[in-house]
Amino acid sequence: MSTRKAMLGQALRAIRRRLDLTLTEVAARTGIAVSTLSKVENSQLSLTYDKLVQLSEGLEVDISAFFETDPTVPDRLHQAVTARRSIARKNDGLLVQTPNYDYLYVCTELTHKAMVPIITTIRARSIVEFPTLSRHAGEEFLYVLRGRIMVHTEYYEPAELGTGESMYLDSTMGHAFLTAMGPKSAQIINVCHSPNVGHFRSLLDLARAQAGELLDGEKPATT
Amino acid sequence: MSTRKAMLGQALRAIRRRLDLTLTEVAARTGIAVSTLSKVENSQLSLTYDKLVQLSEGLEVDISAFFETDPTVPDRLHQAVTARRSIARKNDGLLVQTPNYDYLYVCTELTHKAMVPIITTIRARSIVEFPTLSRHAGEEFLYVLRGRIMVHTEYYEPAELGTGESMYLDSTMGHAFLTAMGPKSAQIINVCHSPNVGHFRSLLDLARAQAGELLDGEKPATT
DNA sequence: CTGGGCTGTTTCGTATCGTAAACATTCTTG
């Protein structure tokens, strides 16, 4: 009947195998009874929200791992459907301008991307106090294309990055980027990932949300 | 008690509001009783796996949507725990060399990253037939730092990208990168995301897996 | 004010989840 139970069981067993754990070990990490885990893996039981969260946290895997169709058996059909590709030529993309930054969202023709790549030009040049630090769900990676920047974060000393250097950070921690010195602007690539990026129905929503989250007082002047 | 129920209720209500739907409409789309939905939103009830899938499919939202802590109410405690940051200076990182590519994995001190950033130097210069195209779960973004490259993919004509141009693609589709012309090498940034990246326990596992997935016959000569 | 749609909430019975404990199976180790 319930092919759903089978799905969950398959996923859990795959994850457990990949992590090379026994049921007892999973139970210890997640606080879920061994008997429960056994029944789940044998499709005799499903799970509730609470237990799914416990599993995800205890095993340190993304929650979506439990809702995926078997990744070891690539579904040719589905693959063809999702064989997407998008090219961004120079200056291609959606430009969102704010007083301190110019955001160029690239590869915007694809929606429902897991990652959002942005080419950001930073004009803000002094440490004049930022109203609030940027803060949003997920993680981001940045690479300095041109110039030198200062990265201010909530829990670390400001760090200076030169061309060719990069940083990876949790976006939930407040953060802000400035040019390191002098009046020159700097340019970085910024790739953001949030587990719920898929929520955004369209790119416009996303750009709007991101712009809104950035810094108080900054109003995106969409062109 | 169960702060989990509150989490779910909050998430569901937020999603329903965003989609501008009534409980009845959600019920119609998902096949879940109105009473159930009401109780969920009021934190009187949790949900099982099956119902979560029904919701996700019926509302056409990513499953992870229901597992997000409300971004408008940042949990200071949990936030501090995940306030990670990693800086990569020039030539910092784990170098994995193959005949055609040099992969420099950056920000490797952080494990369990949602994204894997790699600075790739491409030496392969001719269209001499590749044994197999690279193919792995997830999506990736690439940006050309230096030189010109040709991107070969399974379902598209080869595309040429110059410095400053970028591409976003589904990694499940076969793909390979070459330098566009002449003997000069090219350099790109490559950011990979896979829903299962969290599974990799250590960076070594990841590098090994990625290298293994790349091209048959290429053996990573770890330094 | 009455009636009737439209919304969301509460009641209550049944099905399912979830666990401790008992059981089964395999593998050591002597």
Add this chain to the structure above:
DNA sequence: CAAGAATGTTTACGATACGAAACAGCCCAG
């Protein structure tokens, strides 16, 4: 083979999820 440890399965029962139906609070038309 017996003892024992480690693994996964089954049993039995309390706790929880789930839905049909009854309920309650709108808002509007007549």
